[in-house]
Amino acid sequence: MDIKAYLIERQRLLDEALEEYLPPADRYPVSIHEAMRYTVLNGGKRLRPIITMAAAEACGGKAQSVLPTACAIELIHTYSLIHDDLPPLDNDDYRRGKPSCHVAFGEAIAILTGDALLPLAFSLIAENLGTDGIDEARVIRVIKEVSNAIGSLGMVGGQVVDLETTPETVTPPLIQYIHTHKTGLLFRVATRCGAILVGVNEEELKSLTLYGENLGFAFQIVDDLLDFKTGKGKGGASYPGLFGIMTSKDKANSLLEQAISFLEGFGEKALPLESIARFIGDYMSSATNEA
Amino acid sequence: MDIKAYLIERQRLLDEALEEYLPPADRYPVSIHEAMRYTVLNGGKRLRPIITMAAAEACGGKAQSVLPTACAIELIHTYSLIHDDLPPLDNDDYRRGKPSCHVAFGEAIAILTGDALLPLAFSLIAENLGTDGIDEARVIRVIKEVSNAIGSLGMVGGQVVDLETTPETVTPPLIQYIHTHKTGLLFRVATRCGAILVGVNEEELKSLTLYGENLGFAFQIVDDLLDFKTGKGKGGASYPGLFGIMTSKDKANSLLEQAISFLEGFGEKALPLESIARFIGDYMSSATNEA
Numbered sequence: 001m002d003i004k005a006y007l008i009e010r011q012r013l014l015d016e017a018l019e020e021y022l023p024p025a026d027r028y029p030v031s032i033h034e035a036m037r038y039t040v041l042n043g044g045k046r047l048r049p050i051i052t053m054a055a056a057e058a059c060g061g062k063a064q065s066v067l068p069t070a071c072a073i074e075l076i077h078t079y080s081l082i083h084d085d086l087p088p089l090d091n092d093d094y095r096r097g098k099p100s101c102h103v104a105f106g107e108a109i110a111i112l113t114g115d116a117l118l119p120l121a122f123s124l125i126a127e128n129l130g131t132d133g134i135d136e137a138r139v140i141r142v143i144k145e146v147s148n149a150i151g152s153l154g155m156v157g158g159q160v161v162d163l164e165t166t167p168e169t170v171t172p173p174l175i176q177y178i179h180t181h182k183t184g185l186l187f188r189v190a191t192r193c194g195a196i197l198v199g200v201n202e203e204e205l206k207s208l209t210l211y212g213e214n215l216g217f218a219f220q221i222v223d224d225l226l227d228f229k230t231g232k233g234k235g236g237a238s239y240p241g242l243f244g245i246m247t248s249k250d251k252a253n254s255l256l257e258q259a260i261s262f263l264e265g266f267g268e269k270a271l272p273l274e275s276i277a278r279f280i281g282d283y284m285s286s287a288t289n290e291a
Numbered sequence: 292m293d294i295k296a297y298l299i300e301r302q303r304l305l306d307e308a309l310e311e312y313l314p315p316a317d318r319y320p321v322s323i324h325e326a327m328r329y330t331v332l333n334g335g336k337r338l339r340p341i342i343t344m345a346a347a348e349a350c351g352g353k354a355q356s357v358l359p360t361a362c363a364i365e366l367i368h369t370y371s372l373i374h375d376d377l378p379p380l381d382n383d384d385y386r387r388g389k390p391s392c393h394v395a396f397g398e399a400i401a402i403l404t405g406d407a408l409l410p411l412a413f414s415l416i417a418e419n420l421g422t423d424g425i426d427e428a429r430v431i432r433v434i435k436e437v438s439n440a441i442g443s444l445g446m447v448g449g450q451v452v453d454l455e456t457t458p459e460t461v462t463p464p465l466i467q468y469i470h471t472h473k474t475g476l477l478f479r480v481a482t483r484c485g486a487i488l489v490g491v492n493e494e495e496l497k498s499l500t501l502y503g504e505n506l507g508f509a510f511q512i513v514d515d516l517l518d519f520k521t522g523k524g525k526g527g528a529s530y531p532g533l534f535g536i537m538t539s540k541d542k543a544n545s546l547l548e549q550a551i552s553f554l555e556g557f558g559e560k561a562l563p564l565e566s567i568a569r570f571i572g573d574y575m576s577s578a579t580n581e582a
Binding site: 023027028029031032033036083086088089106107108109111112114115116118119120122123126127129135136137139140143144146147148150151152153154156157159160161163164 | 314318319320322323324327374377379380397398399400402403405406407409410411413414417418420426427428430431434435437438439441442443444445447448450451452454455
């Protein structure tokens with residue numbers, strides 16, 4: 001399949017939906033709505049929500065049926081970036097080449113922008129009813145899964161450990177914990193949500209979960225590799241910092257192969273998920289070889 | 292009824308439930324779990340969740356049936372206090388006589404503690420199924436209502452306007468907007484949730500909503516009056532700052548009377564809600580007269 005055309009089409013679909021779900025920029029109070037739109041509608045890759053839609057397709061559902069939940073996953077990702085970029089946390093002044101939210105709107109509005117995106121995400125999931133047999137019980141299961149994935153035992157917990165880990169104190173298990181929690185669990189739940197909503201048996205869900213976990217871990221290593229290359233990384237407290245560039249690339253490739261292996265039983269319907277994994281591998285190769 | 296005994300009993304019930312719902316303090320990563328427990332288990336009045344339970348009782352349900360959602364309302368309230376206290380926002384170093392979260396644990400952990408309490412709240416609502424006919428459809432309705440009440444068009448929006456309003460720019464409509472959004476909507480939804488979960492017709496729900504709105508507005512004026520008295524208030528940007536102490540007290544009393552008037556059709560079952568309103572009035576009188 002033409003994965004690049006597929007990704008572009010899905011990005012467009014998601015951008016249009018996000019644009020519609022976010023309150024307009026002139027809605028009172030204006031500053032927060034400007035900040036929400038500035039941070040969400042910023043040309044992101046939309047990888048996580050694309051995976052949610054592709055997981056629904058792998059289970060025989062329609063991508064469109066899980067669009068609100070896919071957008072919710074992207075809003076949660078955006079909220080986490082806004083808060084992570086804040087001065088007391090990672091103190092990043094740039095995000096995708098533009099001033100980060102707190103630089104553009106001030107720290108107070110940046111904190112509140114994250115605080116506004118999170119409930120908007122839950123309201124989108126709660127509205128995701130109707131097609132493909134999506135009923136209240138499935139929606140509630142998704143709400144439980146998402147809240148567990150992003151709380152103190154999930155994504156936020158990963159951020160805490162990242163914050164408290166320095167190049168001097170880092171160990172392989174700590175890196176593993178940070179990656180699994182800070183990035184991996186959102187990929188994992190992005191995959192599971194799409195499947196759960198359109199209907200999936202527990203056996204298939206287990207396979208898709210393993211796909212999501214391996215893909216998420218691989219993605220984080222790739223992300224670390226790019227940061228490492230541009231000098232933006234934390235030095236020792238990253239996968240390539242700890243294991244070196246070559247071992248990291250091998251690890252990412254083997255995780256992606258593993259991810260793909262869990263799609264075996266799904267046949268053609270899982271071609272998008274498979275192509276996404278291969279795309280990440282190709283992207284890593286081209287991005288890390290060009291230096 | 293003995294409202295003081297009632298409130299103490301309910302506080303105990305809520306404290307025990309919150310204690311159980313929060314991860315233990317020694318659960319990894321420890322700092323965030325210590326901070327979550329430090330901020331939530333701090334001897335708060337638990338007024339909002341008590342109203343959720345009392346609203347369930349007013350509709351003929353059991354208080355115990357809505358306990359997880361009541362706790363969720365309290366977690367949301369706590370998260371909003373933690374973020375409001377942060378230096379870029381209200382910069383309050385003390386909360387209920389103790390160092391606020393960012394003073395005790397640092398700004399980064401304080402931001403993340405709020406970020407962890409919010410999804411925990413949604414997961415508690417999602418788990419609130421079973422007794423008193425509480426089904427998935429009611430739970431989803433509550434999730435929608437809560438997320439709308441606390442987002443950029445709700446509580447967070449009120450915080451934004453509060454942040455951008457100074458004693459020089461404040462006007463009566465701005466004060467009204469801030470109070471309604473920053474405080475009122477959480478009281479309103481706390482009331483509605485309890486009713487919706489145990490089952491309520493739209494007519495009764497309308498009355499309880501008006502109870503919650505009036506009570507919330509009154510509570511905010513009382514809160515402003517206490518801040519005004521202790522010099523903690525923002526001067527002009529508060530109800531007593533704008534209208535004076537006497538007018539504010541009259542306004543609060545008349546709002547409380549109005550709140551009580553909407554309970555007429557409920558009979559004895561609404562006695563707790565009525566007594567809570569009277570209790571707030573008595574509390575205001577004694578607290579503002581003692582100076």
